[in-house]
Amino acid sequence: MLKLRERDRLQSLFLEVLEDQNKRELLLYSLCYIQLVKKEGSFSISLDEFLRCAYRSFRSSRNQWKDVLVELNLLKITDIYGSVYSGKDIYKIEENSLLFISLDTAYLEDFHLISTRLVKYWGIVHKLEYGKLWNAQDAVSLGVYIFNEELYEEYMDYAEIQKERFKRESAFFEVLEEIIMGLTAKREESLLHWLEAMERVKKLPEVYYGINVEKLKKDIENNWKRAQKGKRTERIKVEFIKQSKKDNFWRRLKDTFQRIYNRFVYERPWNIHVKNTRPEPTKECVNV
Missing domain, CATH: 1.10.3450.10 (TTHA0068-like)
Structure with missing residues (x-):
């Protein structure tokens, strides 16, 4: 009998991508964020720079980035006034404003562990x-x-x-x-x-x-x-x-x-x- 196990968001994300590789964008977005954090030395990244990273890999990403971020449910967006958007609130964002993206606060302390797991996920998905x-x-x-x-x-x-x-x-x-x-x-x-x-x-x-x-x-x-x-x-x-x-x-x-x-x-x-x-x-x- 199938046992119900409590999974964290990353585990659920991994299983989702294995079942439906159309969702590999979810992993890509996460890896783009990790790469930019290591490059910039900050957890807060320009949204425009973040989307350019994803857009170079998935031609359609620029048009559906809000859908991907809502489904991913790991990243949040802030504007220059300090307003925070996460989950479905991301749909309320006006794209003509200056925006920054960062990892949800609940995951910041485990950034190194999360980045290691995501890289392993990506390597397996490539198989x-x-x-x-x-x-x-x-x-x-x-x-x-x-x-x-x-x-x-x-x-x-x-x-x-x-x-x-x-x-x-x-x-x-x-x-x-x-x-x-x-x-x-x-x-x-x-x-x-x-x-x-x-x-x-x-x-x-x-x-x-x-x-x-x-x-x-x-x-x-x-x-x-x-x-x-x-x-x-x-x-x-x-x-x-x-x-x-x-x-x-x-x-x-x-x-x-x-x-x-x-x-x-x-x-x-x-x-x-x-x-x-x-x-x-x-x-x-x-x-x-």
Whole structure:
């Protein structure tokens, strides 16, 4: 059963963009603000300069910036008289006045943490591409990317959603959940989670959707032994099996035919595919 978890605005934003990449502007706007703060050394940035940053990446952004900021719900705008506009009040702004944009006060103390998370989000979103279907391979691979970036809270939310969609893959998602709890829980509880992770990972084949499960087993066992001895556990990175060019060719050919077949036979409400490699960066102002 899907567990309801309380999420902060950034976590919700990340999941929204993963579900609908049309919303990647929300991340871009946030990153433009972070870049300008680091450049100017101030949390208050000229709105005009801020919009120029976003406009260079999304040609339509200048016309709909109010809609984006209202949906983003992280930034506020002030005028030269000290009036503050946030949320739907942003629609009341007259654009011919001198305006400044800044991060909502509730997030200022965590600026460094927020900027780090947003950069990680952006890197993961760049691994996505559009398609008509979302399949188990995509869901598992994307889960690994999130896990490897140590976005553990985001992974727990993501895994809950995917386990409902792809019940056969629940075992793998649960292995990574147990690892996260083993890494973050107190010693007594962590031992139980490492033991559970070992039991669950045994049910997976040595290679699972291209993932090196054999190495993952060894990493889990290593942390189980370390936890037993009272030693600090080590971070785990899930690795994919490196394939030869020949293997990649036949895999791509098979995937192409499978996608064509699926488009004629199935319909799904999910529409994101995960790329195996990160695409060449587009001309965007963000370079955090």
